[in-house]
Amino acid sequence: MLLREQHPTGFEAFLLRRHQKSVFMAGNYVYPGGTVDKGDDSEEVLSCCVTGTSWGTNNAGRLPADLPGYRVAAIRELFEEAGVLLACRTDGTPFQLLNEAEQERFVDYRKKLNARQLTMVELAREEHLLLALDQLYYYTHWITPEANPVRFDTRFFVARHPLDQEASPDLKETTDGIWIAPRPALEANAQGAVPLSPPTLKTLEDVARFDTLDSFVGSLRGAERKPPVLPVSVTISGETVLIYPWDPEYEAYKTGTVEQAALDASHGRPSTPSDNTTRLVYRGKLWLPYVK
Numbered sequence: 001m002l003l004r005e006q007h008p009t010g011f012e013a014f015l016l017r018r019h020q021k022s023v024f025m026a027g028n029y030v031y032p033g034g035t036v037d038k039g040d041d042s043e044e045v046l047s048c049c050v051t052g053t054s055w056g057t058n059n060a061g062r063l064p065a066d067l068p069g070y071r072v073a074a075i076r077e078l079f080e081e082a083g084v085l086l087a088c089r090t091d092g093t094p095f096q097l098l099n100e101a102e103q104e105r106f107v108d109y110r111k112k113l114n115a116r117q118l119t120m121v122e123l124a125r126e127e128h129l130l131l132a133l134d135q136l137y138y139y140t141h142w143i144t145p146e147a148n149p150v151r152f153d154t155r156f157f158v159a160r161h162p163l164d165q166e167a168s169p170d171l172k173e174t175t176d177g178i179w180i181a182p183r184p185a186l187e188a189n190a191q192g193a194v195p196l197s198p199p200t201l202k203t204l205e206d207v208a209r210f211d212t213l214d215s216f217v218g219s220l221r222g223a224e225r226k227p228p229v230l231p232v233s234v235t236i237s238g239e240t241v242l243i244y245p246w247d248p249e250y251e252a253y254k255t256g257t258v259e260q261a262a263l264d265a266s267h268g269r270p271s272t273p274s275d276n277t278t279r280l281v282y283r284g285k286l287w288l289p290y291v292k
Contacts, residue, residue: 004161034077041069048124145233182208247278268292
């Protein structure tokens with residue numbers, strides 16, 4: 001979740017639109033991300049990362065080394081998909097792209113990474129960089145419903161956008177990139193202009209409750225880890241519905257104890273950004289939020 005301050009309106013998130021031919025969530029707007037590769041938590045990779053107890057603590061008293069493979073993957077995928085690299089120099093100075101020549105060099109690095117002609121270790125050593133795992137704040141954990149043919153077990157991290165770097169889509173897996181504030185994003189989803197994936201929609205709804213980026217990031221420090229969000233995918237009145245764990249009927253649908261009469265029940269009422277959405281209804285190629 002790449003976020004940036006936007007005065008005086010609060011803050012914005014950078015969203016990428018998945019290619020229409022994608023196997024999963026085709027055409028939806030999502031956060032940058034991807035798969036943890038084998039070796040992402042290897043000693044060789046971690047030797048090129050900010051490391052040690054001098055980092056201080058992140059949330060729940062944990063060091064930023066928590067989930068190192070996921071953090072390395074998040075930094076790599078953020079650079080590959082959005083062109084933003086979270087790093088610092090090995091001498092401790094901030095990583096900055098100071099001129100056009102440096103910008104072009106890192107554009108070339110991005111292309112080579114996407115083509116698997118370069119590794120993050122090679123990039124870090126060539127440019128005397130350390131991957132800044134400590135710039136990632138752990139946020140939440142989502143698991144795709146069991147009924148889905150394609151499933152993911154995903155950790156979400158939050159990062160502030162480095163001011164001297166420009167976020168952009170890779171024009172391969174993603175076809176468009178936008179900066180948008182949480183509430184306008186939710187409204188654009190309802191109108192069909194910015195179709196959101198279910199985790200993106202719900203996390204933006206939660207983030208929309210904060211007025212500033214500082215207040216949101218501050219809420220992540222010292223917060224206890226919550227259980228993974230594992231929705232249940234069901235068919236109600238001929239429509240695909242995702243039932244969240246906090247929905248009053250979640251356990252009944254999860255255990256299959258819902259009576260047949262309940263399958264024709266209403267979805268509740270359409271939710272607003274100030275609500276805590278309990279289920280999503282897939283209608284007209286859009287995920288629409290409801291409160292039961």
